[in-house]
Amino acid sequence: MNIMDNIRKFQAGLKDVTHGANFTIVEPSNMYGCVLGDDCFVGPFVEIQRSVNIGDRTRIQSHTFICELVNIGSDCFIAHGVMFINDLFEFGHPNTDPELWRETHIGDNVSIGSNATILPVKVCSNVVIGAGAVVTKDIDKPGIYVGNPARLVREIDPEAKAG
Numbered sequence: 024m025n026i027m028d029n030i031r032k033f034q035a036g037l038k039d040v041t042h043g044a045n046f047t048i049v050e051p052s053n054m055y056g057c058v059l060g061d062d063c064f065v066g067p068f069v070e071i072q073r074s075v076n077i078g079d080r081t082r083i084q085s086h087t088f089i090c091e092l093v094n095i096g097s098d099c100f101i102a103h104g105v106m107f108i109n110d111l112f113e114f115g116h117p118n119t120d121p122e123l124w125r126e127t128h129i130g131d132n133v134s135i136g137s138n139a140t141i142l143p144v145k146v147c148s149n150v151v152i153g154a155g156a157v158v159t160k161d162i163d164k165p166g167i168y169v170g171n172p173a174r175l176v177r178e179i180d181p182e183a184k185a186g
């Protein structure tokens with residue numbers, strides 16, 4: 024028997040992806056059962072799993088992982104290598120029962136810096152999360168959050184315009 028016969032091999036690609044107008048994707052990426060709004064961008068080496076919802080004009084940069092039970096609003100920027108988490112291993116090992124996984128909700132106009140990790144939390148609109156931050160708790164005030172665990176370093180006024 025050829026040893027190659029023992030391999031279960033799946034091809035990365037797009038399966039059952041619903042998207043709005045003007046969708047751009049850079050292959051290879053692995054996306055299945057997810058929904059994206061209009062004018063979205065997905066860079067290379069991204070995985071987006073089933074039931075994920077992503078709003079209009081949101082951009083997902085390369086090497087990011089977005090797992091089941093994550094919702095991301097409109098006008099968000101998810102930088103490179105951002106990791107979302109739905110299983111906390113709270114019983115000492117990975118939970119194979121999806122009923123035990125937790126949801127994450129990201130509001131509108133949220134920018135998440137490169138290499139950030141987002142545990143199952145709610146993040147309100149108009150938030151910046153610094154590069155490398157680990158978000159362990161809900162964020163309910165607009166502002167800039169950095170570090171592990173992520174803490175507020177500066178409030179931002181969502182109405183203020185860049186000079």
Ligand SMILES: CC(C)(COP(=O)(O)OP(=O)(O)OC[C@H]1O[C@@H](n2cnc3c(N)ncnc32)[C@H](O)[C@@H]1OP(=O)(O)O)[C@@H](O)C(=O)NCCC(=O)NCCS
Nearest residue numbers: 102103135136137151152153154155156167169170176177
């Ligand atoms: C957090 C960030 C937005 C800067 O926010 P800011 O309010 O202007 O922060 P400052 O630069 O004034 O720094 C404030 C403090 O936070 C610290 N800090 C800044 N960014 C940090 C980060 N990512 N992680 C940990 N600490 C950070 C600074 O060292 C400073 O600490 P100090 O007060 O002890 O000196 C920026 O540093 C960042 O991480 N941006 C993400 C960019 C990114 O990932 N882009 C991807 C596309 S290339």
